[in-house]
Amino acid sequence: MSRQSHHEVEIDPITGHETTGHDWNGIRELNTPFPRMVIWALSLAFAYSVVAWVLLPAWPLGRDYTRGLLGLDQGRMAVENYRHLEQARADWVVPFASADFASLATNPGLMARAMPAAARLFADNCAACHGVEATGGPGFPSLADGAWLWSADPAAIAETLRYGINSPHTDTRFSQMPAFGRDGLLTREQVAAVADYVLALSSGNADPDSHGAAIFAENCSACHGDAGSGGLGIGAPVLADDHWIYGGTRDDILATLGGGRQGVMPAWEGRLSPAEINMLAIYVSRLNDGGNAGDGR
Known part of the structure; x- marks a missing residue:
């Protein structure tokens, strides 16, 4: 790589621009002027920013901000638009x-x-x-x-x-379901029997003469209705269908009976x-x- 003297001025014969004097393995570096289009774009952007600072809200002042000469406030505009919408659909x-x-x-x-x-x-x-x-x-x-x-x-x-x-x-x-297991209202065996009965209710295979059915009638039917039919309007769901809020597996039912629910x-x-x-x-x-x-x- 070579470097021309500072006193020499070389003109590229193809573009007509001066070179910088640098030669990169046979490639001359041109000293081209900055594109005018970019200069104009930057100038317009700067002019717009100055106008925007003057006309629009721009500068934060602690908990406030400069309003600008136009006094625009997007929060107020949103409220006004909402009021117009409310009036338009009031009928x-x-x-x-x-x-x-x-x-x-x-x-x-x-x-x-x-x-x-x-x-x-x-x-x-x-x-x-x-x-x-x-x-x-x-x-x-x-x-x-x-x-x-x-x-x-x-x-x-x-x-x-x-x-x-x-x-x-x-x-x-x-609406709250008691924690029959955690609070000792039923024994573990009783909880298991009720869980099996409730699981059978949802499939339509419940035995009304089972041990679980007797425990259910004594402890659960007051809220869930006879045979889990629901419909009492006190926040207790139907247990005789296949729709479950907290899951319908045996483990889910055991967890509900053991720990209670309060949505x-x-x-x-x-x-x-x-x-x-x-x-x-x-x-x-x-x-x-x-x-x-x-x-x-």
Whole structure:
């Protein structure tokens, strides 16, 4: 590699640009000017940043910030847009502030507009626990199987939504299954006998004259109903079907009988409006109605 003298100026015959004087194994390094397009782009970007600093919110000032000459506030704009949205849909949302569920359900036009919105409410607030299809999961009941812990009536569902289950709300619904094994209410052998009976109930092969059936009748039927039929509206699930909240294996049932259960659902009062709660209650009550909850039928 060689280097030209600082006093020599060499012009590349092809491009017409000066060279730097460096020769890299026969390759001359050109001293090309900075592209004008890039200079213009940088200049425009700088000019825009100065204008944006002056016109738009830009600089943090501790807990505040500079508002800019335009005084734009995205938080205020979001609230205003939400208010406009509320006003635009008030004609079909306001009627749901009333708990007259029978009258609401007989208005097909109103249902057709409201149920897609209720489906969105369910997806945003309920699906995380109960599943997108409302089929439940470990620890969370299915809402689409026709078996209800309290009632399928929209008014009862609305009450559950408002106050929650075992929640901090003063009017919450309470539901708790005792720990028959841990608290010594039943012996290990009795727990095993009841577990076998409950497992047989779900398959339709339960022996009503078995030892487990006698223990069940004395300790469990007050909440779960005769032969686990449920339907008492006190938060105790049906045990005579194949839907399980905490699992339907023998080990799962033994764990439930031994340690008890106390599920929790949050109270939605204050987080959802009364109209949204009532709308959602109607939607949930229709989930097992042939999959028609979302189309107003």
